Amino acid sequence: MPASIPPNKNSQTEAALPHAEDAAVDNGPLKRDLISGLEKGLQVIEAFDQERSKLTISEVAQRVGLTRAAARRYLITLAHLGYMRHEQKVFSLTPKVLRLGQSYLHSARLPRIVQPLLYKLAYALEEAASAGVLDHDELVCVAAVSAGRLVSATLQPGTRVPAFYTANGRVLLANLPQHQINAMLDRLHFEPVTVHTIVNKERLLLEIARTGAQGYAVVDQELELGLRTIAVPLRNFRGETVAAVNVSVHAARMPIVDIVERCLPALLKVQIELAALL
Template identity: 75%
Template sequence: MTTENDAPAARDMVAGLEKGLLVIAAFDQERSRLSIAEVAERTGLTRAAARRYLITLTHLGYMRHENKLFALTPMVLRLGQSYLHSARLPRIVQPLLYRLAYALGEAASAGVLDHDQLVCVAAVSAGQLVSVTLQPGTRVPAYCTANGRVLLAHLPQPQIDAFLERAQPERITEHTIVSKERLALEIARARAQGYALVDQELELGLRTIAVPLKNFRGDVVAAMNISVHAGRMPREEMVERCLPALIKMQVELNALL
């Protein structure tokens, strides 16, 4: 993650590329079709600039427009596929996720932190589709997910403090922890015990347990989890049955990363 201390100089930045990516990022699940004015509002661009970027992206095939509304095209998936096909982490993790998921008969996934969100980079359902969020490329809040909480727990303490200061937890389900004091305790618990168990905080019925993955230098670079439907497996059974399998796979992956 880039910090203020290692940010590149302005003369080394390509402003047009930065703004073009902002335009693409303005579209999400809630607003899949946007007008020029809405894109301008979401990106901070002028309407004239937003129009130029939208026209350019349409010409390149990344956008389509109809009735003055713009939407992303499947070509945008090439950007994500470039990461999944070229990055070392997903390629190494995916085969072991298959082994883990099919050994337990449950869904498994791996994710990384992107600012305050968790991004899924690899996933295997093993016939158990417990959540649509367990798909490569999906982004969810880090504070209410097991993978996210494990990754937050292994940040340097000043970064954890900064996260808690700027976080605005929302009650996604009746189980979501929204108290920053409780959230701080759960992050500390995950660090102390080496795993996190999150019970229906992101989705009702979704219960997840996760462990961190480290590279050869000992840096935490990702997290890996097992997800089950809450009605099929109690919390205690998750710890007894899933955690040993996770730890076994964690040891193998740490040697490879």
């Protein structure tokens, strides 16, 4: 009889790898698979925002949780790569950082699919329209059309706003598991953005529940005075919520009592059309 061939250990290892990779995806990555330098470098970029456009080495170190020496090395590296500008003792971001966001907008399928229908929606209603996705506790605009109506500076691709105070954000939150909504609210620092901002946890929960029940959200000047928005979720062919789309109007042009009647039918039409494409 021919001698039996022992199993190839390498083959067994390779066969087990897909299961290990699937487990890493399901349960989160293993620490050995993460590149801490890349993680910290991106955190250094994120340390700069609208309120803090210029930071010293010490301020970056404090915001990111680095030593001053480490923060200095990251900032010098980013400046060498063209992502950072150094003037006297402060650092600031350069326009090259926009490439990171543009890479998503140019490569992601969602903005390309949504944009043409946003044009139809905005010009049919003669109002601004935008689409957004959730990123943790924030709403990120991924596509927008103004239709000649300059309603708000926040309606631009790449802008980030608190999800709880926007119509797009609320329809997306309404489709999350309740425990996840509660966890996000527990992290939220309740601070009024305008006199209309809801800063009570119980009221926000009621608004999110109402949004889920009726299938759309209306937000009246909670993020910005004069800005009223109505939004619906965008679902793919499997019924999963992947984004939200809204219409934004100026309060002086449209009373809050008219926004549902005038804008919701057009939004629902876009919702149906996109469900077959997403």
